[in-house]
Amino acid sequence: MEVRASRRVAALAGHLVPSPSDASSPKKWLTMPCDGGASVAAGAVVLHPSVAEALASGGAVVALESTIVSHGMPYPQNLQMAREVEAIVRARGATPATVAILDGVPRVGLDDADLRRLAELGARARKVSRRDVPAVIARRETGATTVSATALLAARAGVSVFVTGGIGGVHRGGEASMDVSADLTELGKTPVAVFCAGAKSVLDIPRTLEFLETQGVAVVGYGVKEFPAFFSRSSGCDAPAVAASPEQAARMIRAAKTLGLGGSVFGVPIPEAHEAAGREVQRAIDRALAEAEAMRVKGADVTPFLLKRIRELSGGASLEANLALVRNNAEVGADVAVALARLAAEEREGGEEGGV
DSSP states (O other): OHHHHHHHHHHHHGGGSOOGGGTTSOOOOEEEOTTTSOOGGGTOEEEOHHHHHHHHHTOOEEEEOSHHHHTSSOTTHHHHHHHHHHHHHHHTTOEEEEEEEETTEEEESOOHHHHHHHHHHGGGSEEEOGGGHHHHHHTTOOEEEOHHHHHHHHHHHTOOEEEOSOBOOBBTTHHHHOOBOHHHHHHHHSOOEEEESBBOTTBOHHHHHHHHHHTTOEEEEESOSBOOBTTBSOOSOBOSEEEOSHHHHHHHHHHHHHTTOOOEEEEOOOOGGGOOOHHHHHHHHHHHHHHHHHTTOOGGGHHHHHHHHHHHHTTTHHHHHHHHHHHHHHHHHHHHHHHHHHHHHHHHHHHHHHTO
16 A cells, blocks of 8 residues: 555656656646545645655655744744755755645645745744644644644655654653643554654653553664653663664664554654753753743643743753754754665665566
8 A cells, every 4th residue: 555655646746757848847836636636725735846856756855844943943043943954954865845734735845935934933823733734724824733743744745754853742740631742643653754852851751652652653762772852862761672874764664664554753862062961951941840830831832831941041052952953863864764765766676677
């Protein structure tokens, strides 16, 4: 089924690859009829021309979350970060595909003007999780996608690798509040590999890993045996598996797709040179958590509130660390996407030779 879906994506995307006679013709956005030929008004995913071309040619594509642009950092650092991350992905040989919903249209891959629009909107953009997608489309709203919605739309477009800062998880006290991010359940059923610096450090990481195990999500330490904790390289929790190289990670992703399994989380530790001072950030985290509880901050507002307060309380140290880990994740994710595309090409060539 996965092979048929990939071929359908490539065939549809192929309509955007110019022939010699129309090489100078402007390329257009491609509508993916994900649900029996759905129109844009009904919620079909629309691919940027560069993404469609990459998929058609078997190239590497990396999905990027947009909530980190609108809600994760202040303007203009968020726009600078978005542009820089896309540039990093391109420099490593892959095509960036930032995911968002603009005026009710789910898009995989954005123009620079779209990135600027989301960055300037900031928190005024709707924060879109999986559950919010139908309403945002129906009301023709503009929203930035969380990990769960980004994974969902990326998979619909045929993109297998996704880079972000950190995933959501089980909130502290979640055993009583049942406050568990939709990111975790999404990864249990959607075949996308997420490259991140682990779960956000404001979360309950041991319970997050337990929940991921229950959902059947593969959790892999990239080059490390311990699952990272966003600002810190250490969480105190072992990673169930380790990938030592882009090629090894690509083989894991390919094996999961072949078997029809769900998603995976690759924990990429923040570079040592940029790791925020543990005690300083931890003090900021503890104080921000206490303030959130006192102010009764709930639901989707918790993480943006905590990250903002941690930046303020740590004197900007957490923001610098955040930027560093996102850049690093983009480099690793792009390298793995390139390795995955190379592996798929080798398998196709082997199949063709075997059929001769």
